[in-house]
Amino acid sequence: MVSYLQVDNLKKSFGDLLLFENISFGIAEGDRIGLIAKNGSGKTTLLNILAGREGYDSGSVVFRRDLKVGYLEQDPKFPQGITVLDACFHSDNEMVNLISEYETASQRGDYSCMDSLIEKMDHFKAWDYEQKAKQILSRLKINNFDQKIEHLSGGQLKRVALANVLITEPDLLILDEPTNHLDLEMTEWLEEYLKRTKLSLLMVTHDRYFLDRVCDQIIEIDARNLYSYRGNYSYYLEKRQERIDATNSEIDRARNLLRTELEWIRRQPQARGTKAKYRVDAFHKLEEKAASERMQGDVRLEVKSAYIGSKIFEAKNLSKSFGDLKILQDFNYVFARYEKMGIVGNNGTGKSTFIKMLMGIEKADRGEIEIGETVRFGYYSQDGLQFDEQMKVIDAVRNIAEEISLGDGRKLSASQFLQYFLFTPETQYNYIYKLSGGEKRRLYLCTVLISNPNFLVLDEPTNDLDIVTLNVLEEYLKNFKGCVIVVSHDRYFMDKVVDHLMVFQGNAVLKDFPGNYTDYRGWKSRQDNQEKAEHAELEKKELSVKSSRRRNEGDKKAKMSFKEKREFEELEATIPKLEDEKKQLEDEMSSGMLSSDELIEKSKRIANIIDEIDKKTMRWLELSELL
Incomplete structure (x- = not known):
């Protein structure tokens, strides 16, 4: 498996606040990792370090050469004055840089440069970039592509930033709370989208169903140490509890041993202390272990709320x-x-x-x-x-x-x-x-x-x-x-x-x-399937009625006239020719070899052809009803 990222002995602190030290982990191709830690433990700081937005005290962070990394920040920011669609081109990635190079060369009329760039544009499918951006924005309920970025709410900004990072299709995607400000429908869409892609993931999210269904590995920062679990969120819960139980058992055992050792230490004559130095050293280590706090598992807190009457x-x-x-x-x-x-x-x-x-x-x-x-x-x-x-x-x-x-x-x-x-x-x-x-x-x-x-x-x-x-x-x-x-x-x-x-x-x-919500989703899924089945059955009946009506009407009225038949045959020959001409004009316009006047002339011709194709196709459909 190809290694994408290796972190070794990483340490980060802010003044006297130590977030973590000596943490090491790796991300390989295909890994989907969820990062879990208490607030204030340095989750976002760690993601910022990996994204190159923040430094660290010691250790190393090594990425595979030429790795494409996408990063969704918790609170993304864009420059004022740009539109929603412009924001999707506001990122430092190979695709956006390629499109920018092509537009610059086109404005300069540098045809030799454009020739080499066209090959790259074809290879990366950069021609479809804008359309793909619009599709993802629409799925995230952002439909006004010309709206100024400063007029968006914080939630809308987060969704624009999410679209921005998804359309670049990086090798490694780093996400900080991607489901914040997404409604349930959008969250489920993102869940399915990520499950379908081959992207490697490292993400922080509080959405545990999302973790369970998308991630295959959990890493946890607890008490400045890092623990890794090869499995989804359900597996992590089970193994974490085992770790807590084992740690608490060790602490309890250390405390019992400490009492025995303490008696031994007190009985030793001062002169014989050096002969048993190894045991004294062991005693101090045991004392340190025994002083550790027991880890908390499930905690219950029953609070008596103020009296509430029958009328709410x-x-x-x-x-x-x-x-x-x-x-x-x-x-x-x-x-x-x-x-x-x-x-x-x-x-x-x-x-x-x-x-x-x-x-x-x-x-x-x-x-x-x-x-x-x-x-x-x-x-x-x-x-x-x-x-x-x-x-x-x-x-x-x-x-x-x-x-x-x-x-x-x-x-x-x-x-x-x-x-x-x-x-x-x-x-x-x-x-x-x-x-x-x-x-x-x-x-x-x-x-x-x-x-x-x-x-x-x-x-x-x-x-x-x-x-x-x-x-x-x-x-x-x-x-x-x-x-x-x-x-x-x-x-x-x-x-x-x-x-x-x-x-x-x-x-x-x-x-x-x-x-609860799972009950509701199960019910709604059954309802949707039933509605689809009923809709399909209704369409089938309508088609059957229309077909029967056409047959009955066909018996009563004359079939297609000779003139209409000739027109129908001409349309079948003409429409493909118009489609071919449209394709040829599109190729010429994207070749970069046309002058401005020629571009204008051919774009007008394409508009006329599209209009002609629409009219002729509609007439073809009308005549086909008479067959």
Whole structure:
């Protein structure tokens, strides 16, 4: 197997913060690797190092010579003023550089240079580059190719950057959270696209179904060390737990041995200490091992939420639209006590708008929402909380609550609660500006949960959270004694947390589905297949009726006249000739040998030929009905 990349003994730190050291791994042709680590462990930093965007302290990063590498950043940026389509040509890769060279040579009239470039353009199929870019942008719901890049949302920018990196078809594709800002339909399309290609992959994603179905290897950075697992996400979970159990057993064994050794050390006369130096050294190593912290497996945190009455909220004849875009139309719903609802649907169908209406941020055009008196909302929004960057992590949480009730008189301090959500005591006293983007999102989540709400409203909580944090959050929500509404594109998360789905299908059509996301996809797949089968059967019947009608009409009316038959035969001879002429003109125009006047003249002729072909083809179809 051909080696694409080899990383050896890599070390990276920022001041006194050591992210990782002595990590080594390789990527070979055909490898599809998922990178997993807690937020703040250096996932994005590692990808930036591999992409050449950032330096490292020591070690080596060696790529195969002439390897084409594509990199999707977590927060891509483009220069202002360019269009969406221009952005797809804004990258430093062989294909784009080749097209640029050809256009420059064409503008200079350098025909000898153009001749050699045409061969390369043919070899790399560069003529189809723009069409391919438009196809992928369309699949990612970006249809206005002339829109200025500065007018796009952050999610749209990410999708343009994803299209940009996919169309270049690199040998090695490095992706940082590729499913962020993709709806479920787009995520499933990308999943299938990557499974079909032969690209080698290294990616960071919190989408565990995506990891499970696309990747065949998982590498994990844990406590600054790297662990590799040859298998998908399900295999990784199994083997990681085995590693945790084995490590904890070693620590427990070391602690038991330490007690025995400690007694031996204390009994030794001072004069005989040098004769047993090897045993004293072994004692110190054992002491170090015993002092290691036990690794955490599954953790449970049962928090007593504030009392919630039987009336939660009721939507009465709720309607909302933005111009021609309908979000809700006379929507009625009574939310039940302890209900856990997942909201799914394509981007732009109104999921976040519905949440904002419930929270009183958006007003309905018509209708009302009645909220129970005992309801205390905890709202986690996509926009997030704006922190004072000079504040310490622990203070940001203590400003909201010093402790959280576990019930039965038991309480958890703000510091203990932060530890549950993976903030170590050391990190708690860091300033917020030192946190990574994912750590800030995790801190924001803690500020929402520690306020002790009884109704959690979570709008895209999984974006920018690492998989370890998601596991903790899922466990928290499963034990949460209150109501939950979750808007998320994370299929795995929805499967573990919600009781039923509210599916926003667009144009104010909502479907309440009794089950999780996997249940819904299975049902929808069966529905789609049934609709296709019914549609095919209907088409078959319509064709049969038309054929029968033509036969009946044929019996009643005269067949094709002699004149029409002659016209039909002429059309069959003329249309292929026009197609040949069109092909010849296209070849001449792409040869680079024509002057500007000749190009204009031939482009006009091609336009006329296309129009003529369309008219003659339509007439041929009309006459063929008379056969």
